[in-house]
Amino acid sequence: MPVLQIRGLTHYFGGLRAVSNFNLDLEPGELIGIIGPNGAGKTTVFNLITGVYRPTEGEILFNGHNLVGKRPDQIVSLGIARTFQTIRLFKNLSVLDNVRIARFARASYGVPEAMFRTPRYLREEAEIRERAMELLDLLGLADQANWVASSLPYGLQRRLEIARALATEPRLLLLDEPAAGMNPGEIAELMELIQWIRRRFDLTIILIEHQMRVVMGICERIKVLDFGETIAEGTPAEIQNNPRVIEAYLGEEAVA
Amino acid sequence: MAKLLTSIRNTLSRALAPLRATYESLPAPVRRWTMPGLLILFFVIALLSPSFLNLYWQQILIYVGINIILTVSLNLVNGYMGEFSVGHAGFMAVGAYVASILTVWVFPRWGLGEYVPYLFPVALIIGGLAAGLTGLVIAFPSFRTRGDYLAIVTLAWNMIVKSVLENIDAIGGPRGFMGMQKLTSVAWVYVWVVITIYLLRNLVYSNFGRGTLSIREDEIASSLVSVDTRKVKITVFVVAAFFAGIAGGLFAHIIQFINPRSFSILKSTDVLVMVYLGGIGSLGGSILGATVYTVLLESLRPLQVWRWVVGPLMLVLLMIFRPYGIMGMREWRFLVPLEERMETLTALRERVREKRQSVAAPSPVGGSSD
Numbered sequence: 001m002p003v004l005q006i007r008g009l010t011h012y013f014g015g016l017r018a019v020s021n022f023n024l025d026l027e028p029g030e031l032i033g034i035i036g037p038n039g040a041g042k043t044t045v046f047n048l049i050t051g052v053y054r055p056t057e058g059e060i061l062f063n064g065h066n067l068v069g070k071r072p073d074q075i076v077s078l079g080i081a082r083t084f085q086t087i088r089l090f091k092n093l094s095v096l097d098n099v100r101i102a103r104f105a106r107a108s109y110g111v112p113e114a115m116f117r118t119p120r121y122l123r124e125e126a127e128i129r130e131r132a133m134e135l136l137d138l139l140g141l142a143d144q145a146n147w148v149a150s151s152l153p154y155g156l157q158r159r160l161e162i163a164r165a166l167a168t169e170p171r172l173l174l175l176d177e178p179a180a181g182m183n184p185g186e187i188a189e190l191m192e193l194i195q196w197i198r199r200r201f202d203l204t205i206i207l208i209e210h211q212m213r214v215v216m217g218i219c220e221r222i223k224v225l226d227f228g229e230t231i232a233e234g235t236p237a238e239i240q241n242n243p244r245v246i247e248a249y250l251g252e253e254a255v256a
Numbered sequence: 257m258a259k260l261l262t263s264i265r266n267t268l269s270r271a272l273a274p275l276r277a278t279y280e281s282l283p284a285p286v287r288r289w290t291m292p293g294l295l296i297l298f299f300v301i302a303l304l305s306p307s308f309l310n311l312y313w314q315q316i317l318i319y320v321g322i323n324i325i326l327t328v329s330l331n332l333v334n335g336y337m338g339e340f341s342v343g344h345a346g347f348m349a350v351g352a353y354v355a356s357i358l359t360v361w362v363f364p365r366w367g368l369g370e371y372v373p374y375l376f377p378v379a380l381i382i383g384g385l386a387a388g389l390t391g392l393v394i395a396f397p398s399f400r401t402r403g404d405y406l407a408i409v410t411l412a413w414n415m416i417v418k419s420v421l422e423n424i425d426a427i428g429g430p431r432g433f434m435g436m437q438k439l440t441s442v443a444w445v446y447v448w449v450v451i452t453i454y455l456l457r458n459l460v461y462s463n464f465g466r467g468t469l470s471i472r473e474d475e476i477a478s479s480l481v482s483v484d485t486r487k488v489k490i491t492v493f494v495v496a497a498f499f500a501g502i503a504g505g506l507f508a509h510i511i512q513f514i515n516p517r518s519f520s521i522l523k524s525t526d527v528l529v530m531v532y533l534g535g536i537g538s539l540g541g542s543i544l545g546a547t548v549y550t551v552l553l554e555s556l557r558p559l560q561v562w563r564w565v566v567g568p569l570m571l572v573l574l575m576i577f578r579p580y581g582i583m584g585m586r587e588w589r590f591l592v593p594l595e596e597r598m599e600t601l602t603a604l605r606e607r608v609r610e611k612r613q614s615v616a617a618p619s620p621v622g623g624s625s626d
Binding site: 076168 | 455456458459462463464465466467469470473474476477478479480481482483484485486491495585595598602604605608609612616617618619
C-alpha cells in the first residue's frame with residue numbers, strides 16, 4: 001500500500017494556477033525526485049502536503065489519513081517532516097534547542113506541570129534532552145550543540161535542518177533543494193548523508209533539487225514539473241532523454 | 257551607550273569573580289542549599305523591613321516588585337514570543353478591581369471580614385484568574401490575525417477596559433474604587449515576585465518555552481516542526497495576563513484607591529519601556545529593567561508632569577538604538593535551571609558519545625573530529 005497518495009492536486013494563487021492536477025503514489029522506502037524550472041510549482045507541492053496552503057482541489061492521503069484541512073503541526077505529528085529551500089533554522093537559539101523544539105508534540109506534559117516541575121515533566125524533559133543530543137551526535141553536530149544556530153557554517157546549517165526534521169520522527173521526509181548553495185565537496189557529502197539517513201531511519205523521501213548530479217545520482221524515480229503541470233515521469237535515464245524535459249529546461253531552440 | 261553597558265558589565269563580573277570562585281569551591285550540598293537559603297534570608301529581611309525602612313522606601317520597594325511581575329510577564333509575550341502586546345495595564349486593571357471587590361465587599365459580606373488579611377492571597381489569585389480569563393477571550397480573535405494587528409487589538413482592549421470601568425457606577429465609575437486595607441507589604445510583594453519568576457523561569461526553560469521562542473524566530477518553521485503555534489500563543493497570553501492580574505491586585509492594596517485612569521495606555525507604555533530597557537527574552541533583564549526604570553521615574557519627581565515624557569521617549573530611543581535592551585537574550589546564571597547550564601549539557605554530550613553503538617552519519621567536512 002502506498003505511503004502517500006496524491007490525487008488531482010490543484011492550487012491557484014488568485015488567477016495563477018501554480019499546481020495543476022498533480023498525482024503521486026509513493027511506496028514505502030522510495031526516494032523520488034521532483035525537478036523543474038524555477039516557478040514550476042515544486043515547493044508549492046511541499047507546502048500543500050505539509051498544510052502551509054490548503055489546496056484548491058484534490059486530495060492527499062498519508063497512511064490513510066486525509067491531510068487536506070489539517071494544520072501543519074498535526075501533519076508533522078502524523079509523520080511528515082520537511083526542510084526548506086532557504087534555510088529556516090531558529091537562528092538565535094542553540095543547535096540543541098533547534099532539535100529539541102522538533103520534539104514539541106512528543107511531550108505529553110501540560111504547561112502547569114512544566115511550571116511546577118512535576119516528576120513526569122522532569123522525566124520527559126530529560127528524555128527530550130537526551131534524544132536530541134543523541135541525534136546531534138549521530139549526525140556529527142554534537143560538538144556544536146551549544147552554539148547559536150546562525151554561527152554554524154552553511155553546510156552544517158543544512159545538516160542541522162535535516163537533524164531537526166528527523167527529530168520529529170518522520171516516516172516521510174521532504175527535502176527542498178538541500179544542495180542549494182553547496183560546493184561539489186559538500187554536495188557529495190550531502191548525497192551520502194541522504195542515503196545514510198534513509199537506511200538508518202527507514203524513510204521514504206521526496207527530494208526537490210536543481211542539482212542534476214544529486215537527482216540523477218540518488219533518486220529512483222523522477223517527476224518533472226513545468227508551469228504547474230507534470231510533463232514527464234520516469235527513471236533518471238528516461239528523464240534525461242525526454243525531449244519535453246530538455247525543452248522545458250533549455251528552451252525550444254535547443255531542441256530544434 | 258552600548259560601550260558603557262559592556263564596560264559596566266565587565267567591571268561587575270570582574271568584581272564578582274572572587275565571590276563566584278568561593279561559591280564554586282563549596283561542597284555540593286552547600287551549593288544546593290545556597291539559593292533557597294538566600295531566598296529565605298531575603299524573605300526574613302523583607303518581613304523585618306518595616307522596622308528599619310520608612311514608609312516611602314517601603315513603597316518604592318513595593319512598586320519595584322509589582323513592576324518586576326508586570327515586566328517579566330509581558331516579556332513572555334513580547335520578548336520570548338515576539339508578539340507586540342501593548343495592553344498589559346488592561347489585565348492589571350481586571351486583577352486590581354476583582355481583588356479589591358473581593359476584599360472590600362465580598363469577603364466581609366460572607367462574614368469573613370476579620371480574615372481578610374489571610375484571604376488576601378486568595379483574592380489576588382482570583383483576580384489573576386479573572387485577568388487570565390479575559391486574556392483568553394481576547395486571545396482567540398486576536399491571534400487569528402498576525403503581527404501588528406495584535407498591537408491594535410490589545411490597544412483597543414486597554415481602552416475598552418478603561419471606558420467600561422468608567423461607566424460602571426457601582427464600582428465608582430470614573431471616581432474610582434476605594435476602601436481596600438493596606439494589605440500589600442514588602443514581604444508579600446517579595447513572595448509574589450519569587451513565585452512569578454520561579455514559575456515563569458520553569459516555563460521558559462521547558463520545551464513549551466522553547467516552542468514559544470521558536471514562534472518569535474520563525475512561526476512557519478515552528479509549526480512545521482510540530483509546534484502547535486495557536487495553542488502556545490493563547491497559553492502564553494493567558495499566563496501573562498494572569499500575572500498582570502496578580503500585580504494589579506497587589507497594586508490596589510498598596511495605594512488603596514484605584515481609578516480607571518491608573519490603568520491607561522500610559523501604564524502599559526511604562527511596562528513596555530521596562531521590558532525593552534531590561535532586554536527581551538531575559539528574566540534577569542526584566543528584573544533589571546523594572547528596578548532601574550521605577551527608581552529613575554521616582555528620582556525624576558522634581559520634573560513633575562514632564563517626567564511622563566521620559567517613558568515614551570525612552571521607548572522610541574530604545575527601539576531605534578538598542579532593541580535588545582541591557583540583557584537581551586542573555587540570562588543570569590543563577591536563573592538558569594541546573595540541567596540547562598552549559599556544563600550539564602556538555603556532560604550529557606560526553607555521556608551520549610560514550611554510549612553510542614551504531615555508526616554515525618558520514619561526517620561533515622570540517623565538522624566533528626571523532
